[in-house]
Amino acid sequence: xxxxxxxxxxxxxxxxxxxxxxxxxxxxxxxxxxxxxxxxxxxxxxxxxxxxxxxxxxxxxxxxxxxxxxxxxxxxxxxxxxxxxxxxxxxxxxxxxxxxxxxxxxxxxxxxx
Amino acid sequence: xxxxxxxxxxxxxxxxxxxxxxxxxxxxxxxxxxxxxxxxxxxxxxxxxxxxxxxxxxxxxxxxxxxxxxxxxxxxxxxxxxxxxxxxxxxxxxxxxxxxxxxxxxxxxxxxxx
Numbered sequence: 001x002x003x004x005x006x007x008x009x010x011x012x013x014x015x016x017x018x019x020x021x022x023x024x025x026x027x028x029x030x031x032x033x034x035x036x037x038x039x040x041x042x043x044x045x046x047x048x049x050x051x052x053x054x055x056x057x058x059x060x061x062x063x064x065x066x067x068x069x070x071x072x073x074x075x076x077x078x079x080x081x082x083x084x085x086x087x088x089x090x091x092x093x094x095x096x097x098x099x100x101x102x103x104x105x106x107x108x109x110x111x112x113x
Numbered sequence: 114x115x116x117x118x119x120x121x122x123x124x125x126x127x128x129x130x131x132x133x134x135x136x137x138x139x140x141x142x143x144x145x146x147x148x149x150x151x152x153x154x155x156x157x158x159x160x161x162x163x164x165x166x167x168x169x170x171x172x173x174x175x176x177x178x179x180x181x182x183x184x185x186x187x188x189x190x191x192x193x194x195x196x197x198x199x200x201x202x203x204x205x206x207x208x209x210x211x212x213x214x215x216x217x218x219x220x221x222x223x224x225x226x227x
Binding site: 031048056 | 218
């Protein structure tokens, strides 16, 4: 079991650029979650998927943010255009059900200058 | 909406001493409660969870937590802290859509002194 894999581990980009974060959930997990961690707001749920379908995206802060899950083994979180206030650690997590404990990846630290 | 409060941002404990991290929650129904630990540069690891039944729950690494409905609390304890316990600890409550939709507290950073 390789765990939840996120890439890249660190991303530094300039304001206005497009950023794509990637996640590979644990095989067999049919729920996938994206969380964002900032000093000010802590950990916030952005969006989650079930069987590759977005179920709740009410935590997505703005239209600049979008997430996709084209198949069971891959998800992306895209920010376009990026802004300095998007700087945060973005975590992906997966689970076997809406009532199952989550397995978190190591996160992507995004810095927007 | 549910919320979680961890009143202590930082706590310093001597190695070998006991530990208690505080957590208060706000939730309209019976809560599903969790404690996660985050080591530097790592993701979050589940320490323990409470769903129902015995209000004292045991977790990994020698941690335990007690659910007190009357106080809306779910404090984390460990009788003897090890230097490797230094990390950030998060309390969380499961959402109405399912307890995987977690609302987290802001976290408590545990520092362990020799």
